[in-house]
Amino acid sequence: MIKSGPEAFSRRFPYIILAVGSVLLLATLFVFAAPPETSGDHADPVKPLPQDSGFTGLKEMLRRLSTTARLMQTTAHPDDEDGGMLTLESRGKGVSALLLTLTRGEGGQNKVGSNLFDVLGVLRTLELLASDRYYGVEQRFSRVADFGFSKSPDETFQKWHGHDIALEDMVRVIRTFRPDVLVARFSGTDRDGHGHHQASAIVTREAFRAAADPTRFPEQIKEGLAPWQAKKLYVGNVCGFMANTCPDENYTLRLNTGQRDVLLETSYIEFAMRGLKHQLSQGAGGWSVDPGDRFTYYRRVDSVLPAAADKNGHEENFFDGMDTTLPGLASSLGSEEAKVPFLRPALAKAQKDVSDATQVDEKNAQDAARPLLDGLAIVEELIQQIDKNSGLSKPAQQTLLAALRTKRDQFEKAADLALGVELTVSVDAPAGKSPEDAFMAIPGQSLNVNVRRTVTTAAQAGPLVFDLPPGWKSKLIHEQVSSSLGESYEAKFQITVPADAPYTRPYWHRDDPETETINKIDEPQYVTLPFPPPPVHAHVDYTFGGKHGTARTVAMVDYGTPDGPRERSLAVGPPFSVALEPSTSVIPVSHQGATSIKVGVTNYLASSVQPRLRLEVPERWRAEPSGQPIAFQNSGESKDAEFHVSPGDLKEQRQRVDAVLEHSSKRYADGFNVVTRDDLDTFYYYQPAVQRVSIVDVKVPTNFKVGYVMGAGDDIPTVLSQLGMNVTPIPAEKLASEDLSGYGTIVLGIRAYDTQKDLVANNKRLLDFVFAGGTLVVQYNTGVGDFNSGHFTPFPAQLSRARVSVEEAPVDILAKDDPIFHYPNEISQHDFDGWVQERGLYFMNQWDKAFTPLLACHDPGEQPQQGGLLRAQFGKGTYIYTGYSFFRQLPAGVPGAVRLYVNILGAGHQK
DSSP, X not given: OOOOOGGGOGGGSSSGGGOOSSXXXXXXXXXXXXXXXXXXXXXXXXXXXXGGSHHHHHHHHHHHHTOOOEEEEEESSTTOSOHHHHHIIIXXXXXXXXXXXXXXXXXXXXXXXXXXXXXXXXXXXXXXXXXXXXXXXXXXXXXXXXXXXXXXXXXXXHHTTSSHHHHHHHHHHHHHHOOSEEEESSOSSGGGOSHHHHHHHHHHHHHHHHTTOTTSSHHHXXXXXXXXXXXXEEEOOSSOTTOSOOOGGGOSEEEETTSEETTTTEEHHHHHHHHHTTOGGGTGGGOOOOSSOOEEEEEEEEESSOOOOOTTSOBSSTTTTOOOSSTHHHHTTGGGGGXXXXXXXXXXXXXXXXXXXXXXXXXGGGGGHHHHHHHHHHHHHHHHHHHHHOOOOHHHHHHHHHHHHHHHHHHHHHHHHHHTEEEXXXXXXXXXSSGGGSOOBOTTOEEEEEEEEEESSSOEEEEEEEEOOTTOEEEEEEEEEEOSSSEEEEEEEXXXXXXXXXXXXXXXXXXXXXXXXXXXXXXXXXXXXXXXXXXXXXXXXXXXXXXXXXXXEEEEEEEEETTEEEEEEOOBOOSEEEEESSSEEEEETTOOSOEEEEEEEEEOOSSOBOOEEEEEOOTTOEEEXXXXXXXXXXXXXXXXXXXXXXXXXXSSEEEXXXXXXXXXXXXXXXXXXXXXXXXXXXXXXXXXXXXXXXXXXXXXXXSSOEEEEOSSOOXXXXXXXXXXXXXXXXXGGGXXXXXXXXXXXXXXXXXXXXXXXXXXXTHHHHHHHHHTTOEEEEEOOSOHHHHHHHTOSSSOEEEXXXXXXXTTOOEEESOTTSGGGTSSSOOOGGGGTTOOSOSEESOEEEEOTTEEEOEEEOOTTSOOBOTTEEEEEETTEEEEEEOBOHHHHTTTTOHHHHHHHHHHHTTTOOO
């Protein structure tokens, strides 16, 4: 019998990485979801780091103002980036840097929870953005999705429908950002390992020239983007990621990211590591780097500039041979500089303003404001001149405007820091107790916001201006100005949200994340951005010494966490969230009677309402009741509604059940989860209120009890319960005292030895359980060295990183007479059809003769892997190791995988 009880709804949990659809994980996840140590850095995930605040932030911004250099690095996944190099270039040298990560890592393993696929992609986007704050870079993504491990670029491009989708997005980012230097993190060769890594570098090599070719992706040219040729192209991984020595011929550029920076008060690589530690789903929380020299190497593989290398073929800097001074922007125009004779003198004056501002000390920081505002005025005037009547060619105009707009933003920010100008806009609503119940704007309704503007110097500020999307309106309610120290301004405004305002949600989606490898774009205007921008921005103009400046901000909402108050940008959400959990269910064909399904609904309207909820079921299925009203009195109130669904034909097939809420002649059939963590910003993952039902012809043994020790988190126990098996969670910390004799089979969840210290300490109790007649099923672990040195198996065996990444790879049944293939279900080759993402991972590569390999499979061109399913008799019981990816197959309802897994659990229990 399938149940979706109240505890199953992820909307009830404060953090999405705990939203598992099963209460089994609650006992294990908190220790792994803790935010990383920040070494004294500001813990708030949305406020500026201390290094970006006050006088230190001013000095950092002056570094950026002193150069026009622009660098773009490309990678395949979050955590691939060379954070030390990016931090050195961006924070150390002031380079404007951008990171293009092709995928969002949605196909990877989640090391802090069971969320996979697109919700993992949202989480990893937030994690990478948290890292980017330390690197000091902008972030972009392409439409291609991480579909899991790939052993070759050929397979990768086959899954990504060729080169062109990834290439088109990379070209778009190059034509928009217009970098001087393009840097691939990987080499595009076999040494990169992962096929996605190789593909990212291959595409980067193509994009270097393709972005300059107006015949490539001409629709971008029609949109208004001009071709762009970066000056130089570099590739990485030419000496290994951890190498501190490298043959001269292998590299062009060697950078020491271990050198200490006076503003950061640590080395570039150590500061970058603080950012990387936020990528907890990648297992980065415990990563560290020792102080001292640490080198990163890159090789120049293409260039449109004359060689600027020494006799050994080495360069000192990515930008050797380029003029990256402000006046150098005029030089970059070549013969077209004559069309803008005013440009070079103006840029020279702006550069002198930067130099003058750099001379000030901390006690007289406001003295930097005058030259900074002078420089700002020059750049703003240049932008107007170049934008309107320059006579420049379109490529030259766009290149110049991109650089000048960057400088305008930097001048603005630097002047704000020098003058102590701060502007905040916060929603006038009770602070939420968690990110989940923090206030959201509802289309068609109004909200009040409080504005506070402070100026600690003699600057004079003007009125606040809201920068709102079309259709939004603002109205001043009251204001108050005081001038005791500088100037303080407080006001309250009412903002009205139009009825058609879009929700704050990802602009991309996949209808079937288990099989689709390209994201569909719902809002093309945001393509390549991490997320759509927040809806409510505001700015205030001010003057100081007769010069003009601007302070900008985003409307924020307050909420609480166990570590204290936090805030996030105002989001727009629906009046109702409808969640039908779990999103998949598995029903055996032998199922009798009705299935109980509970639908969770949360109301966000301020008034009392009574919408009507119903289920849409397949033909010949029946739902009781046919519909039911749900009465709400308060905003934020959640209620569950129960339906009893009687399936029609109980034959092996896939179906779906939809939940629909109707109110005021509108349908609501989506639910959302709040994706966040104490160390991360917040975003939202939407999914339709759908339960995908897989009806499986499976016989389920009921003559024994299954204990499940959760590891990093998976949804297998939920599926087993749906099948009618008697599954009981065993917290790892209770293994020392639990009476194991009552269990027939005990299962160790994925990465259990990696994540559960109590399991390691009590492994002998589990082996004793097997020896006495029980069955132990051990699933894959990634800590190969720790697993092998721990000697957890009853007989010698060596875990490896071997895997089979092609989910369609043929599987051979080696031991056809083994009961695992006959009880309680007959297993055939057909049972390996329709698997998703991969066959398996972390197979054994050596084992004692006491083990019997049961299956063999391999990726194309490789030798058969026989270590994915091993069985051994130990005493009276059965020990099984499996690396096959059942943690993906069972939640996806793959029939053959369900049957085989049930048989594995039944090993040793056949009559």
